[in-house]
Amino acid sequence: MAANVLTVTSGKGGVGKTTTVANIAVALANDGKKVVCIDGDIGLRNLDVILGLENRIVYDIVDVVEGRCRIRQAMIRDKRFPELFLIPAAQTRDKNAVSPSDMIRLCDELRAEFDWIIIDSPAGIERGFKNSIAPADIIVIVTNPEMSAVRDADRVVGLIEAEEKKPPYLILNRIKQNMVQRGDMLSVADVYDLLRVEVIGIVPEDENTIIAANKGVPLAIEGKSRSGVAYRNIAKRLCGEQVPFMKLDVDTLWDKLMQIGKGN
Amino acid sequence: MIDAIIFIDMAESSLVQIKGIKEGLLVTFGEADWNVLSQSLYSQVEKQQAFFKGARFVVDVGDRSLKSREVGTLRDKLADLGVNLDTVLSTSAVTVNSAQLLGLATQLPVPVKRYPKSEAAADLASHALWIDKTLRSGARIEHAGNVVILGDVNSGAEVIAGGSIMVWGRVRGFVHAGKEGDNAVAICALDLHPTQLRIGELIAVSPPKTKDTAKPEMVKIVDGQLVAEPWKPI
Incomplete structure (x- = not known):
C-alpha cells in the first residue's frame, strides 16, 4: 500500500476544514479504505471532538515527534470503523513544536500501512499551514461563498503554486441555494471564475452539521442528510470515481406539484 | 551598515x-x-x-x-x-x-x-519582467522596468513597476506603473478593474463594476489626469 497524503486547508478560519476532514475520513473508511487523520492544529485541536474521540487521547503528535512514544501508541482507533485512526494534536504546545520535515517523516512512516493520510491544517498561512502542506500529495482548499473566504483561498492557492505542489482542488462549503437564487450569495460559477481551481465538492448549508459536530458523529456516517451525501461524493471523487454534482436547487411546493403533474 | x-x-x-x-x-x-x-x-x-x-x-x-x-x-x-x-x-x-x-x-x-547602483539597476530596468501565470492574492511583484503578465492579477495581488504594466488577462488587484515618477508609462489589460491603480503620483479607483464590461483598456496620463481608453491595435 502507498498512501495518498491529503491536506485540507483554507487560509480563513471557520469555513469547515475540520468538519470536512472528519466527514471525508469517515466516508473513505466506510468504503473500506484504511485511513489515518492527523490534526495539524497544534494548540487548538478540534478534530478529536468532531470525531468523538477526545476522551481517548493518551499521546499526541508532539509526543511522537519528540520521541516520547511510537506512532502506533498515538493512533486512536475509531470504534465505529476499525480501519480509521486519529493522531491528535497537542493542546498545550504551539505550531513550532513540529517542523515541515517532521511531518514528512511522520507521513512517510505511515504510508506503507494506509490508503489515505488526511491532514487537518490550521487556519492561517504560517508555520502550522507549512507543516500541513509539506508532506501533501493532494491539497484540498475549503472555502465559503463569501468574498473574504475566497480572497484567503486565492492567497493559499498562490502559496501552494509557489511551493510547486500539484494544483489544489476546491470544496465549496455552506452554499445556501435560495440566497444564490436571490443573487445575495456568490454562486459556484462565481467562485470558480475568481479562483480557477477545479471544484471537487459542493456542500450545502446544513444545520445537522452542528448537531453532528456536537455529538461527535460525522454526518457522512448517516444516510440521510444532504451534506452527508455531498461528503461521501467527495470521497468517491478523490478515489477517481466520476460522480455528478448533486442538484442544489431547493424545490418549492409549486415545483413539486408541477413535477407530479408532468410525471403522472 | x-x-x-x-x-x-x-x-x-x-x-x-x-x-x-x-x-x-x-x-x-x-x-x-x-x-x-x-x-x-x-x-x-x-x-x-x-x-x-x-x-x-x-x-x-x-x-x-x-x-x-x-x-x-x-x-x-x-x-x-x-x-x-x-x-x-x-x-x-x-x-x-x-x-x-x-x-x-x-x-x-x-x-x-x-553594487555600483548605476550599472546593475539600469541593467534590470532595461529588461521587461515576463510573468506567465496568474498573480493571486498576496503575490507582490516589484520590478524596475516594464512588466508583462500573461494571466490575471487577482484581488489582493500587487504589481509595482518602474515602467509600464501590460496584463493579458483581468486586473482586480493593485497596479502601480512609473513608481519612480515616470509619467510617460501606461497600464493596459484585457479587463481592467483594479482595486486601485496608480501611475506616478496619481491614484484612481475603478468605477463600480457592471455586468459585461470586460473590454481591453489602457490607462495613461493625459494633461495631468489619468485617462482610460479602449486598448486597440494602433
Missing part, C-alpha cells in the same frame, strides 16, 4: 560569509555551485546552532537564478535549523520573482550599497 563580522570558518570562509547588519545576519557567497554553497551554509549554521537559533537571515545570492523550489528548500532547511529566512537579495529577476512568490522580502528597508 556592517558592524561586525560574526563568524568566519577558515576552511569555508571563501564560500559563505555571515555578517551582522541592522536587519539581522547578512549571508553572502563566494564562487561555487549553488548546491555546494547552500550545503556549506547549512553546515556552518548547524555547527553553531545554539548561536544562530532564532536569527533572521538576509541571504544575498548575487546574480544566481534560483527557482522557487530552490528558495523554498533554503527557507525550509534554515527553518529546521531554527533560522528564519527573512530576505533574499539578488540581481537576478528570476530569483527575485521566486522569493516574492514565496512571500519573502527582496530588499532591505534601507538598501545596502552592494
